[in-house]
Amino acid sequence: MxxxxxxxxxxxxxxxxxxxxxxxxxxxxxxxxxxxxxxxxxxxxxxxxxxxxxxxxxxxxxxxxxxxxxxxxxxxxxxxxxxxxxxxxxxxxxxxxxTPEQEQSRFTAALSVLAVLSPAEAADLLAQRLDALDKRFAGRQAALAEAARDVPRLFLVEEEYELAVAEAEIGFVRGLLGELTSGTFPGLADWQTFSETGVVPPELAELMERGLHPQ
Amino acid sequence: MxxxxxxxxxxxxxxxxxxxxxxxxxxxxxxxxxxxxxxxxxxxxxxxxxxxxxxxxxxxxxxxxxxxxxxxxxxxxxxxxxxxxxxxxxxxxxxxxxTPEQEQSRFTAALSVLAVLSPAEAADLLAQRLDALDKRFAGRQAALAEAARDVPRLFLVEEEYELAVAEAEIGFVRGLLGELTSGTFPGLADWQTFSETGVVPPELAELMERGLHPQ
DNA sequence: ATGCGTATACTCGTGAGCGAGTAATCAAAT
DNA sequence: ATTTGATTACTCGCTCACGAGTATACGCAT
Incomplete structure (x- = not known):
């Protein structure tokens, strides 16, 4: 379409x-x-x-x-x-x-090459993002509440939508960050050794060969 | 930056x-x-x-x-x-x-000019979107679960993120649609008369003059 | 042997997107 | 009185994005 x-x-x-x-x-x-x-x-x-x-x-x-x-x-x-x-x-x-259309977000792009960083650094950067996201979210929410006092909902729905999405992103980042810092992220050890030594764990090497998303 | x-x-x-x-x-x-x-x-x-x-x-x-x-x-x-x-x-x-950056989504753009449609039509179109979103979400979720069987999380986080955001969008659309069909959306009557007769309700006319987001 | 579809491997022209620059006016400050 | 800075109102030219086109080779059927 x-x-x-x-x-x-x-x-x-x-x-x-x-x-x-x-x-x-x-x-x-x-x-x-x-x-x-x-x-x-x-x-x-x-x-x-x-x-x-x-x-x-x-x-x-x-x-x-x-x-x-x-x-x-x-x-x-x-x-x-x-x-x-x-x-x-x-x-x-x-x-x-x-008709929804999937748009390519920059953050998605970043996540898809996350493996080029070390887990520790990734966690650090995600913490920075989370901080910025939280601040921005609070500001926008306050501004929306303020505007809602004399502007009809009809003209604020787009901001409500953006905030809903922003909230989801915050939740996701917080969750991922939590897994990284608590060490519960699956495969964290492999990722760690790979980033330190450049050695690809055997079960991964095989995947590389045949592609990640085989049909 | x-x-x-x-x-x-x-x-x-x-x-x-x-x-x-x-x-x-x-x-x-x-x-x-x-x-x-x-x-x-x-x-x-x-x-x-x-x-x-x-x-x-x-x-x-x-x-x-x-x-x-x-x-x-x-x-x-x-x-x-x-x-x-x-x-x-x-x-x-x-x-x-x-560093997060706010990106302009096409849906946001659509919502920001929602007033050019009638409430009924808006509801109808949102229902179509919701349907498409639900279907796509189910498919992607299944594909992710399938991939997760032999691909490490590290290479799937971007898809997890996309799904989290997609879920938020679905929730938002479902909520908005509910308000429209149940008639609980504030200002729905004004919107209705405006779309039928083109008459701007008085409390809105005044807003138009001084701008929606005054500093 | 010949035709036909499909995979490989690009090239090119068009046109859209946008930042930086320009230049005039007006208000306030010195 | 004149310098400064902000606001108004654009223009220009470069770069970038991309779709559609091109051309060859290989496999398979007829």
Missing amino acids: AKRRKVGNLMALAVLSALVQQPMHPYQMASVLREHGKDQNMKIKWGSLYTVVQNLEKHGLIEATESVRQGGRPERTVYGITDAGRAELTDWVRELLS | AKRRKVGNLMALAVLSALVQQPMHPYQMASVLREHGKDQNMKIKWGSLYTVVQNLEKHGLIEATESVRQGGRPERTVYGITDAGRAELTDWVRELLS
Whole structure:
């Protein structure tokens, strides 16, 4: 599934959703997005913003409505969403919502090459991560609670989701770290000797040959 | 933090980790990665693979050791990792492991524009997602259990992590869906009338003006 | 012996993504 | 009065990612 969108960048989604409210010029989009806390999850890349706006216009999803100049400032082109744009927006949301897609996280990548470090160092680094995760989580949770006082849930669900996932990551890291520090992680001794001497334990060597995930 | 890597693509990490085992040529890297189930999380893009290998060589992290031709096949260049490459690998893993970075997920993006759909449709789509998630989760869990019979935990942690996160997502979606179908989601009535009539409830209109996340 | 499908092993062109730079305006400070 | 620093508002050009295409060889059937 996941048909190719004319404009695939997720920033395009944000732009379309901003323009549904009212027409605006690119820089204003950025401000609005920032106000709505979208920049928390998605850093605003200036290059992308203007490229995306161009592409959206090229594909008729938005259109330049007017071009204002105030003072000696560079001219600002105001864009509005078209019917095609509105259609694309809802269709896109429908797809994103209904069909999960496995995305590659950097932490997953790190875990998949965990064996290049020694167990002790891995534990140390995981402890650092856990610390950072805990702090960040507390902050975000507080901010969410604060916002929930006057913003309806509907506009906070994405943050709730992120926090749910963050909590799961914290749990996982805490668990793994616990196993490493308590020494209950299975195969810890083999990993230890391998990292010290570079010697691959015999039962592992055989696995290397035939591949880890045989069908 | 997160200093710019000379080669930033995560496929480079996979390549380096493959070359730590033994020198090989690009196509073999792909095979090895596929055998180790890396293609599950990270689809192998041929263009990227060869670009990444080139870049790694350019920056001295790997080097061409020999160039074999067998039969009339195109010549295969065999690459080995350098000391600089080994250093980069461990340094990179250290960073990835210790410092969390918030990544933008497509589902988060979808949730942040949830209001463009009607509550009923949102519920319907979330139900579809939940279904897909459940199926995929069961499959992956079974595969993990199967693999765990002869592969050490050390090489399965990344899949355990993914499953932990997947479980959290399932829980979140199930919860949200429940609130929508049972009607207990706060502000559901407002959302409903807005989606039918396009009328923004007064207490919301005011929020729009001053921004959702004021500092 | 010849055709056909599949595995091997890349190459190349396109286009997307983005950081760093630019330049004007405005407010406050010296 | 003018220097400084922040805010507004973009532009440019490089790099990177990647899909689709290419071409050869091998095995198996006809």
